[in-house]
Amino acid sequence: MVDRRHLIEAGLAGGGALLATSLAPASARGAAMQVPSLSTLAKQRGILFGTAIGPLVATSQSYREVVVADAGLVVPEYEMKWRFIEKTQGVYDFSAVDRRLAFAQQNGMAFRGHTLVWHQSLPDWLPNAINPGNGRQLLTRHINAVAGRYKGKLHSWDVVNEAIDISPAGVGGLRNTTWLQNVGPDYIQIAFEAAAAADPGAMLVYNDYGLIYASGGGDMKRAATLRMLERLVSRGVPVHALGLQGHIEAPIRNFDPNVLSRFCNDVAALGLKIMITEIDVSDQYAPADIAVRDALVAEAYQAILGCVLAVPATVAAVTWGLSDIHSWLATYRPRKDGLQVRPLLYTDGMQKKPAWEAVASALRG
Ligand code: XIL
Numbered sequence: 001m002v003d004r005r006h007l008i009e010a011g012l013a014g015g016g017a018l019l020a021t022s023l024a025p026a027s028a029r030g031a032a033m034q035v036p037s038l039s040t041l042a043k044q045r046g047i048l049f050g051t052a053i054g055p056l057v058a059t060s061q062s063y064r065e066v067v068v069a070d071a072g073l074v075v076p077e078y079e080m081k082w083r084f085i086e087k088t089q090g091v092y093d094f095s096a097v098d099r100r101l102a103f104a105q106q107n108g109m110a111f112r113g114h115t116l117v118w119h120q121s122l123p124d125w126l127p128n129a130i131n132p133g134n135g136r137q138l139l140t141r142h143i144n145a146v147a148g149r150y151k152g153k154l155h156s157w158d159v160v161n162e163a164i165d166i167s168p169a170g171v172g173g174l175r176n177t178t179w180l181q182n183v184g185p186d187y188i189q190i191a192f193e194a195a196a197a198a199d200p201g202a203m204l205v206y207n208d209y210g211l212i213y214a215s216g217g218g219d220m221k222r223a224a225t226l227r228m229l230e231r232l233v234s235r236g237v238p239v240h241a242l243g244l245q246g247h248i249e250a251p252i253r254n255f256d257p258n259v260l261s262r263f264c265n266d267v268a269a270l271g272l273k274i275m276i277t278e279i280d281v282s283d284q285y286a287p288a289d290i291a292v293r294d295a296l297v298a299e300a301y302q303a304i305l306g307c308v309l310a311v312p313a314t315v316a317a318v319t320w321g322l323s324d325i326h327s328w329l330a331t332y333r334p335r336k337d338g339l340q341v342r343p344l345l346y347t348d349g350m351q352k353k354p355a356w357e358a359v360a361s362a363l364r365g
Contacts, residue, residue, distance in 0.1 A: 047315055049363065067322060077328070111153065113202070116160070117188075127178065146198075147194075147202070150199065157205060158205050158243055163179075171185075174228075188206075206239055208225060212304065215254045218259075241274065242264075249300070250296035252304070257303070260308065275315055279305075280321060281355070283335070297355050298357065323346035323350055324343065
């Protein structure tokens with residue numbers, strides 16, 4: 001008779017572990033075999049956990065399985081951005097987005113739109129086509145075409161992305177974008193009203209970065225963002241949530257959970273929900289040692305999610321990718337030593353990292 005205890009204590013990997021659990025009592029066997037997914041843990045808290053997706057869900061079975069296992073919501077990383085939707089003026093290509101939406105629907109996932117109005121990822125033809133006489137029409141036509149196509153199918157839209165700029169380059173606290181120049185400061189209100197008309201059922205989100213750290217700049221950007229949201233709400237503009245881009249660094253620094261949660265609760269006091277969007281943890285300046293780096297990255301996930309998930313108004317937590325096999329940070333925040341960046345929850349071989357455990361722990365509360 002094989003000694004069950006010996007097998008389990010021997011910690012035999014792979015088949016041994018399977019054998020050990022198959023010898024375990026049914027209750028333990030069930031528990032051992034069913035580690036709750038991140039989407040399950042999130043749903044148990046009444047929120048959604050998800051991630052950004054792209055072509056990898058179609059080209060990599062192992063990546064697709066990880067997304068299906070852990071994501072209760074997905075958002076296209078770039079395929080819904082204007083430069084991918086309307087490369088030639090008046091010629092729309094929704095094929096990639098339709099495939100991502102079909103993937104979400106087939107797997108019972110909620111779907112986010114990102115993003116209707118941004119100063120980046122604009123089509124090459126736009127700068128020469130837009131002027132103060134047609135800016136509003138170009139903006140609302142885009143919103144009607146894109147948000148209208150997916151009417152009733154989306155959980156939420158990032159309607160306006162990164163409009164606040166507190167630097168000297170900003171104009172009255174707004175980023176000096178083609179939208180400010182050719183539509184005017186009311187472009188944000190116009191965008192939200194157009195999005196609400198095109199898709200009345202979607203939660204409409206203002207999304208921005210630089211709102212997390214307890215630094216002077218963070219304080220100024222949080223104040224400017226709150227003032228803008230107060231103005232929109234006081235005018236009855238259909239804005240429903242603030243999206244906090246969760247692009248942070250390891251080791252986490254300049255982070256005071258009291259500062260961030262106070263800001264989130266101030267936003268919630270306007271009647272708005274909170275989403276932490278685009279979470280990833282850059283290890284660009286972390287030590288080279290993988291175990292040390294992975295631990296620091298995990299600590300950063302734990303710190304940021306531990307704070308934001310404690311805010312009652314928080315409805316979703318979204319990472320900007322799930323596996324180190326693909327992260328925009330490999331291009332945008334590469335390490336000087338040339339080592340592969342490790343900002344996400346799974347290795348490029350789809351093994352769970354300490355960051356996965358940290359997110360699971362934060363979701364458990
Ligand atoms: C990034 C994508 O991850 C990249 O693939 C793309 O080249 C540029 O945009 N804030 C945002 C996201 O709102 O849309 C950006 O995504 C990352 C910063």
